[in-house]
Amino acid sequence: GEDVEQSLFLSVREGDSSVINCTYTDSSSTYLYWYKQEPGAGLQLLTYIFSNMDMKQDQRLTVLLNKKDKHLSLRIADTQTGDSAIYFCVADDPGRRALTFGSGTRLQVQP
């Protein structure tokens, strides 16, 4: 089955850019997502990218997709303390619409 890997922790200073990287194994995934989870809370969809795109920008968020290398990244510009959370890289199983989650990257933003 699909395997999604991402680094566990990232610490940045407020105002800097954050880049969270992810790799996945199933090249048939058609949608790749980034979800945010704050402590004790549910999931918030931040953004997604369709597999035939290589970049998507949405305000402070930029998603880059290298389909050949099965590499996905999320860049958060001008990172704020409110961005501190866990960020999950998620790939879909197009046949079932079920999702495979990465382990999550804990982003810590230092004031």
Add this chain to the structure above:
Amino acid sequence: GAVVSQHPSWVICKSGTSVKIECRSLDFQATTMFWYRQFPKQSLMLMATSNEGSKATYEQGVEKDKFLINHASLTLSTLTVTSAHPEDSSFYICSAHPPGQGGETQYFGPGTRLLVL
């Protein structure tokens, strides 16, 4: 936008009791819903696929007799944790998507936190 609700949001129960969690799609019909589980400080893992009008499909390692899934209508799926034990304590999240729409329309419920004493 579309909304998926879960009830209850929190439940504490004694070991050996059964707990039912509901997942509802509020403004669309869902022939398929998914149940995920998240242990503390871990990622979400797919438990099972709930299919309206037919048996659920369970992921490897998930006991179907322990986690009973019923998808009796196009807007409601229930997950019953039978004879719950402390190791079942977790965050249970369901998701659904409107049929005929793309993968961008995957909606998650707010989750149910289960604590088994």
